[in-house]
Amino acid sequence: LSSRRRYRSYGTSQRRLKSASCNHFVNCDRIEPSSPAPPSHPIAKPFRLAVKDNIATAEFPTQCASPILRSHQSPYEATIVSQLRARGATVVGKTNMDEFGMGSHSTNSMHGPVISQLSTDEPLSAGGSSGGSAVAVMLGDADIALGTDTGGSIRLPASYTGAVGYRPSYGMISRYGVFAYANSLDTVGMLAKEAKPILDLLVDTNLDEEHDARDPTSLSAASRRRCAAACPPALGAMSSLTIGIPVEYNIAELDPLIRKGWAAAATALEKLGASIVPVSLPSTKEALCAYYVLAAAEASSNLAKYDGVRYGVRGEYGDAQGHTLYSEARGAGFGPEVKRRILLGTYSLSSEAMDNYFIQAQKVRRLIRQDFDKVFRLENPLYEPTQFDLSDMDAETDLQDKKGPPQVDFLLSPTTPLFAPKLSNVLSKSSLEAYMGDVFTVPSSLAGLPSVSVPSRVAESALPLGLQLIGQHWDDKRLLGMAERLK
Numbered sequence: 001l002s003s004r005r006r007y008r009s010y011g012t013s014q015r016r017l018k019s020a021s022c023n024h025f026v027n028c029d030r031i032e033p034s035s036p037a038p039p040s041h042p043i044a045k046p047f048r049l050a051v052k053d054n055i056a057t058a059e060f061p062t063q064c065a066s067p068i069l070r071s072h073q074s075p076y077e078a079t080i081v082s083q084l085r086a087r088g089a090t091v092v093g094k095t096n097m098d099e100f101g102m103g104s105h106s107t108n109s110m111h112g113p114v115i116s117q118l119s120t121d122e123p124l125s126a127g128g129s130s131g132g133s134a135v136a137v138m139l140g141d142a143d144i145a146l147g148t149d150t151g152g153s154i155r156l157p158a159s160y161t162g163a164v165g166y167r168p169s170y171g172m173i174s175r176y177g178v179f180a181y182a183n184s185l186d187t188v189g190m191l192a193k194e195a196k197p198i199l200d201l202l203v204d205t206n207l208d209e210e211h212d213a214r215d216p217t218s219l220s221a222a223s224r225r226r227c228a229a230a231c232p233p234a235l236g237a238m239s240s241l242t243i244g245i246p247v248e249y250n251i252a253e254l255d256p257l258i259r260k261g262w263a264a265a266a267t268a269l270e271k272l273g274a275s276i277v278p279v280s281l282p283s284t285k286e287a288l289c290a291y292y293v294l295a296a297a298e299a300s301s302n303l304a305k306y307d308g309v310r311y312g313v314r315g316e317y318g319d320a321q322g323h324t325l326y327s328e329a330r331g332a333g334f335g336p337e338v339k340r341r342i343l344l345g346t347y348s349l350s351s352e353a354m355d356n357y358f359i360q361a362q363k364v365r366r367l368i369r370q371d372f373d374k375v376f377r378l379e380n381p382l383y384e385p386t387q388f389d390l391s392d393m394d395a396e397t398d399l400q401d402k403k404g405p406p407q408v409d410f411l412l413s414p415t416t417p418l419f420a421p422k423l424s425n426v427l428s429k430s431s432l433e434a435y436m437g438d439v440f441t442v443p444s445s446l447a448g449l450p451s452v453s454v455p456s457r458v459a460e461s462a463l464p465l466g467l468q469l470i471g472q473h474w475d476d477k478r479l480l481g482m483a484e485r486l487k
Ligand code: GLN
Pocket: 101, 102, 103, 104, 128, 129, 148, 149, 150, 151, 152, 153, 154, 181, 295, 435, 438
């Protein structure tokens, strides 16, 4: 953003962005209509909402930070935007991000990188891909920001910038109007300075109860009722809670100060009365590989529609037969990281590689979900409880496993292994190194479980660290309640 560009929001006169240098908003010369429909929800409170630019809004362009969508203006808005407007939201702007959500530092953007509001001498990474949303709430430009989290894109920027970042249970929030990256993983969630306003939206306005018939993965009303009935209604006393510390997350690459902050948080919860127990999630170490196979495979399919005909900007010289037209539109329209994912995904779905990559990754995904289900006190409401057949030796081992680890309410881990890096370091390193930053966030993404990153501090570091809480499917309200206690 040039410092001369201003942006206006509904009900206020022109005002300058608090920090134009963070590059966290895009297309800020647009404004909301002067008289948006009044909030229709019985419990509506006015608040300012920033929306990640892969979530459709009718009044602002929706470009996913990609040149291929540079002239895209959605004719409709995403369900979640309408739902929040009904609850009192005013959209203050669209936020910068990694192109189509692919990245961990919000640097893969046609608008240039997002810069963390915590930067002092040198620009720091705001995390990605919802980095613009994280910075918007931390600077006070919005009360709540919408983000999307496929493999960590809400939690990671929250961790780097000191925000609270919440990824809901898969199937809770409608994806209608959200531009798909990897649709079996894509989840719409929220960032804010504190957990409270997000929790209030669930508890006071029942956001978790609304099914959307326009999203086939939005849980039906009946399933929602069944899932809600399976979860305890309230968090209860700390002394009744057990928190698991997943030992596989204590990796050699973990920054010692983050390890210290993690241990301190566990000790603080123990002092409040909770039981802290180590747990094992053995398939965790395969999660990152499985995620990058599955996410790229789905991306290659989801992004096929941007061909310069149905969607996407058409090249200048395309012939009518389509060959040059497709390659030109896609060649010029996608950035290098998106092209890399499309190529990787197309390969892993090809007949020669399918069995070794895509199918294996799906199997790993299932093992990861089973690891979580074994340690949680609550059954996963989406699946039948495990039936053990004692005549079968393997099943006996399973039973041992189910009985073995303590049954926990939540899991506590760091959100990221490292503090926010300098942007100059990020830009000079390979994509593979950015993928490493997702190591703690992808397991719960693959399992579709609710997770929240809560900011914390250690005395020796000027930068915040993120602590991640993971809960059983649909246990979101208790999870956010726990996030509040962790602060
Ligand atoms: N960094 C991960 C990726 O690039 C996660 C992105 C996301 O959650 N949207 O795929």
